[in-house]
Amino acid sequence: MKRKLTLKQIAKDLNVSISTVSKSIRNSTEIGEETRLKVQAYAKLYHYTPNNIALSLKNRKTKTIGIIIPEIVHHFFSTVINGIEHVANDNGYNVIICLSDESFDKEVLNMEMLAKGSIDGFIMSLSKETQFKGDFNHITEVMNQGMPVVMFDRVTDEILCDKVIIDDKAAAYEAVQSMIDKGRKKIALVTTMDYISVGKLRTDGYTKALLDNSIPFDENLILKIDDIVNSELTISTFLKDKAIDAVFAVNELFAVTIIKTATKLGLNVPNDIAVIAFTDGIISKYSTPARSRPTSSPLGSLRNHIRPNPTIRSLMAAKILINRLESEEEEEGEENYRTEVIATHLIERESTN
Amino acid sequence: MKRKLTLKQIAKDLNVSISTVSKSIRNSTEIGEETRLKVQAYAKLYHYTPNNIALSLKNRKTKTIGIIIPEIVHHFFSTVINGIEHVANDNGYNVIICLSDESFDKEVLNMEMLAKGSIDGFIMSLSKETQFKGDFNHITEVMNQGMPVVMFDRVTDEILCDKVIIDDKAAAYEAVQSMIDKGRKKIALVTTMDYISVGKLRTDGYTKALLDNSIPFDENLILKIDDIVNSELTISTFLKDKAIDAVFAVNELFAVTIIKTATKLGLNVPNDIAVIAFTDGIISKYSTPARSRPTSSPLGSLRNHIRPNPTIRSLMAAKILINRLESEEEEEGEENYRTEVIATHLIERESTN
DNA sequence: CTGAAAGCGCTTACAG
């Protein structure tokens, strides 16, 4: 079996010492020009590339960042990865991606694997199951070993570390407020289970908007969905039984399902029932490939929406991590973690209702 | 800054040698029970984990597999990753994912990065741009350094290596034949640009089916699409101008767009125009979240389709790679590359037309 | 100008 070319091999082939080869390749002026050029030519000819593993060992840093995200069949995370890669590459870092697949066990395994030396730090978004269990020992563990962690989007208060989030509560508040302003009376909420931090915060925004407007909070107007794929019937019943004239959905898939269900029930969206949601653009992309007539698709009815831009956040997360990595060299003071909150606002299209 | 615990540190803390610590932790009987247990307790208490980087250097293998795929906003690749991870983990391997984002440059950079020692072998699917350029030097390069590569789905004839593909041509042939059998006269083809190997093969199957049935090949019935997102108008014109009664689409997104466009033109699918396509299930998942009434969505009209199962292929690819990795230890004979062709057939739903 | 030595963290054959 062929092997990667090493300094040792070059040294042997050229009858010089390993140090000489190393210095020549790094173009050190310490080495005489003749030798230097000879070695360089040889290295180039045989496509020598230094072994990163050896470099990592020597330098005690890998110059790579690990990303752990729940899933990737999702436009959102794809954008996130691109953003992080961009900043990383600009700063001489590489990026490794691992998927937790929304599973706690996979998240733990992936973190453990990467923490065994493969990377210098993490950027992560918690899996659903992890948020549900509330078990964050794997993260504490990694941080105890001196690895910085930046949490992204799906975060937890139980871990002290850098975080990048959007102001979910405020954005939700704004959305619900806008519905109230337009005269909607019975505003329902379709959200996730409470353990999803993001869903929880958006729910809080909804609740607060109602309170601030002295609208009585009605628990029956809240629908918590665990598995959207099998929930059309639930939603149908929900919409039918209450005289709801507006729905705030915490994500795009929920919104699509709601709009479709409402339409099937003979309701006109947005006239009979308005729908506002957080979106990420992926579903509308698939639903209306050509975009020529937005109103022909479910999302067309979703004129007003909140679309958090993942790019800004991913750039920010990468910068924070790299910053910490570079400054950490000597320092001891760790406690100054920051939580970056990116403002996010409701997008209202012209012909709103 | 805190650091990861090392054998050296433990040795110092416990006043024994590094060798003793190492052997104790690996539970070698060479070490006296008392010492062994003491070391083990200490290691456990402080959560010692061996440094993978050091192990990789020492063993000259990393026990990790690199996956390079074009994108991940795609159910298909998500399934592929899961399949590979499954086999990998079962065999003590870890998996690292890199995205080429359909870009040649990113593909090259990612491969170079991983080839510098981070992994033992590749499983990859070529980016569109790479297929378009036809430049595969980065792959040759990596293979020359003794790294096995298994190509997956989007492959090229220009590189000799292990490959796992489906029989695109035969499956396409079967689909087109079925339309012919049902009496369709003017069968159009909507496909990708020729440089996409998969699209090319499916096109070949289409052509062959026509030939074998003595149906004159009409170039005007072939539409090659580069960017589906902005192609509704093109498709609309295409469908309108010819008296087409059937379309074979090489992928699901094409099919959705075709069906939508046809419907807008007032055509009944499948009565006026039948559509058969290769699918992967993701779009139908988004388009009809609840699945209760399949015919209400574009994909509902796509009763007959070819859905290559990515799981089998990914398991196969991982097995082939690991097999090669494990057997390669000493061997010299490299030339016995295999191309695994997974049979794939048309799925016909009951109420076909 | 060139090279031997130490060290990154680990394992293992070999002494004692």
Added chain:
DNA sequence: CTGAAAGCGCTTACAG
């Protein structure tokens, strides 16, 4: 039963 030494591939301070 324990430990010193060599080596994985590299860099760099230090001799010569």
